[in-house]
Amino acid sequence: MTGRDVITTIGNGKxxxxxxxxxxADTKEIMAKCRESSAKLWKSING
Incomplete structure (x- = not known):
């Protein structure tokens, strides 16, 4: 079994x-923040 086999997840009754x-979670908001953070990280690495 792998993560691909998981269809539904319930935790603490939710x-x-x-x-x-x-x-x-708002996945679109999370992805936007990830893109922003990764851009800042690459900029700090590359100068």
């Missing part, structure tokens, strides 16, 4: 993921 879609 559905966290259903049909492979995360229900407890």
């Amino acid at each position: 559905v966290l993921m259903k049909d492979r879609e995360i229900k407890v």
Whole structure:
């Protein structure tokens, strides 16, 4: 079994993921923050 086999995840009685879609976080907002942070990191590395 791997993560690809997981369809639904429930934790502490709350559905966290259903049909492979995360229900407890704004994934678009998280991805935007990740892109922003990675751009800052690369800029600091490359000068």
